[in-house]
């Protein structure tokens with residue numbers, strides 16, 4: 056792939072000296088930290104956005120989300136958007152001519168547009184109790200955010216049979232591969248770094264205990280939060296427990312290649328977004344039994 060802007064120097068990054076070890080008991084504090092981080096982020100002007108060191112990554116990610124939405128959203132759909140952020144995807148949903156939109160995010164500061172927006176922890180709260188009367192939903196989306204057990208139970212309870220879940224999440228395999236290739240417990244470049252705690256110094260992870268593998272993720276101009284490894288096979292079998300069936304999963308590189316070739320509409324969108332410089336995401340999807348669920352994973356490399 057030809058790059059259209061400055062070379063990213065691999066290995067040139069400054070992770071913190073140490074990342075604190077965290078147990079599940081700290082999950083409330085972590086959620087609060089995530090909420091504070093995203094609430095504190097102000098809306099950027101167009102100029103500020105264009106000057107971002109990760110502008111091409113943002114644009115490519117927007118292209119991937121737009122294509123996913125175009126592929127699965129139907130006119131008149133009721134949409135439930137988990138971890139909706141500042142509503143950056145609203146226009147994409149509008150273009151898909153959906154009928155109704157509910158966005159949920161843990162960060163209060165994320166809400167800056169008129170829509171039904173709820174401040175809640177999608178991964179801990181029982182949202183079916185709040186959102187039942189609005190449902191069932193045709194589509195549930197969770198973009199660029201991890202999905203936990205409670206989220207899957209919320210999604211399953213709120214989707215109509217046959218309803219679709221689409222999403223993007225980090226690719227655990229790529230993260231672990233890069234960790235093992237690194238000299239220490241961190242790796243990255245000049246726009247991102249990932250750092251694991253000393254407890255993972257062996258770089259070995261038991262498949263019998265796949266949960267709680269935490270790392271610190273820093274993405275210039277976007278994220279500085281704890282995240283958790285979600286191995287895709289574990290996610291898939293968890294989703295099956297909640298009556299969600301995998302129907303499509305793809306690495307972002309393959310997704311971009313495939314859908315750029317598929318139709319001129321997707322090519323034109325990519326051209327307009329000006330995203331095709333560097334890319335890095337993976338996606339997948341699943342669906343509710345008699346329907347479907349879709350998920351995606353990503354990592355910059």
Ligand SMILES: C[S@@+](CC[C@H](N)C(=O)[O-])C[C@H]1O[C@@H](n2cnc3c(N)ncnc32)[C@H](O)[C@@H]1O
Pocket residue numbers: 086089090093137138139140141143144159160161162165175176177178179197198199200278
């Ligand atoms: C990287 S942003 C993605 C925002 C949006 N989905 C997008 O694609 O632009 C991740 C979002 O997840 C939200 N988030 C993280 N943990 C959450 C939780 N437990 N419950 C609800 N939202 C959460 C954050 O507040 C943030 O807005």
